[in-house]
Amino acid sequence: MIGVEIKADSDGLMVEQKLLKLKQLPFLAEANIKTECPVDTGNLRASIHTEMIDENTTSTGTRIKYALPVEFGSAPHVIRPNEAKALRFKGSGGSYVFSKLVHHPGTDPNPFFERGVERTIREVAGV
Numbered sequence: 001m002i003g004v005e006i007k008a009d010s011d012g013l014m015v016e017q018k019l020l021k022l023k024q025l026p027f028l029a030e031a032n033i034k035t036e037c038p039v040d041t042g043n044l045r046a047s048i049h050t051e052m053i054d055e056n057t058t059s060t061g062t063r064i065k066y067a068l069p070v071e072f073g074s075a076p077h078v079i080r081p082n083e084a085k086a087l088r089f090k091g092s093g094g095s096y097v098f099s100k101l102v103h104h105p106g107t108d109p110n111p112f113f114e115r116g117v118e119r120t121i122r123e124v125a126g127v
Contacts, residue, residue: 030049036119
């Protein structure tokens with residue numbers, strides 16, 4: 001016969017509850033990061049995920065290339081087509097504009113990832 005002994009003393013229960021909260025922490029952080037994430041198409045927010053690396057390690061992040069410029073901002077730069085002869089985008093009037101290059105003014109940082117992590121820390125600390 002195989003048996004399992006379960007002890008329900010208050011100290012053991014507290015330890016189990018704390019371990020459960022620690023295991024849920026990365027997923028709480030993921031949810032908070034997604035809440036803070038700016039949304040245009042929703043691709044960036046949908047790409048944020050948490051993976052288990054091993055029993056004691058998780059990783060929360062995204063592989064979307066434009067996540068870093070969103071988080072940290074970007075300097076003014078020139079955009080050129082990679083393979084096509086011209087860039088195509090909607091102009092202010094709603095019609096399509098074609099151009100061989102665009103002088104992008106850069107973007108301000110939007111540290112959504114940092115805000116999500118800070119929010120998680122505040123929630124866990126009970127602040």
